[in-house]
Amino acid sequence: MKSPTSDMLRDQVYERLGELIRSGQFAPGEKITIRNLARDFEMSPTPVREALYRLISEGVLQGEANRSALIPLLTREQICELRDIRLHVECFAAERAAQRGTPEFAVRLRAISTKLKKARAERDRRADLILVYRFQFELYGECQMPNLLKIINSLWLKSGPYLNLLFPHYVSSISTARGDWRERIAIGVENQDAAMVTEEIRQDIDQSLTYIADIIDAAAILRPTRA
Incomplete structure (x- = not known):
């Protein structure tokens, strides 16, 4: 029988690894090994292995030989499916969050956005991706619908690694095309403008x-x- 401590460690690894995946810290096709994760997390291999196998069973990772897993390579159709589902659930979460908007909530969003701008100016992709993720989930979290947030988290586990493909061309072009759209979200939150x-x-x-x-x-x- 597993001890409560064993289950707690496994869950901690699962959450930490999930956050890394959602925030694009692994690229499509990248290999994840139990040995490297155990070293990085400063844990024994057992909870790392169990967390990795859980993500494999959920279809987030692709199991490989030699105690490793891969970030799956998705097709265009799979990405478009994720896009269409995310449009529905995340717009719903954003709408509900905006309806609960306050000036204090807008301040929190602006603080993340300011850090994101700094990371982007310094071309710090790792920090950039983490802050993109944090901004979105700071917004969605205000909807206070735990079951909806679980669905959004599961979708970001699949699409998060593909944020890497937005660099550098998309990121630079969208700043010109859309301006400071995160500031517009903060303004919308202040005014409870759910449509904006x-x-x-x-x-x-x-x-x-x-x-x-x-x-x-x-x-x-x-x-x-191939022939």
Whole structure:
């Protein structure tokens, strides 16, 4: 029988690894090994192995030989499916969060946005991706619908690694095309303008995941076929 401590360690690894995946700290196709994770997390291999196998069973990771797993390589169709589902659930979460908006909530969003701008100016991709994730989930968390947040988390486990494909071209072009849209979200939260906040989130999800789907499509066309 497993001890409560064993279960707690496994859950801690699962949450920490999930946050890394959702925030794009692993790229599509990247290998994740039990040995490296145990070293990075400063834990024994057992809770790491159990957390990894749980993510494999949930379809988040692809099991490999030699005690390792891969971030799956998704097709254009799979990315588009994730996009369409995320549009529904995240716009709903954003709408509910905006309806509960306060000036204090807007301050929290602006604090994350300021750090994101700094990371982007310094071309710190790792910090950039983490802060993109934190901004979205700071917003969604205000909807106070735990079951909805679980669904959104599961979708980001699948799509988070693909945020890496937005660098550098999409990130630089979207700043010019849409300006400071995160500031518009903060303004919408201050004013409880659910329509404004929802529209900004809709554009973000639609444009970014469509861009990713197009890259994957182009890569598939250019990939040489085997005889």
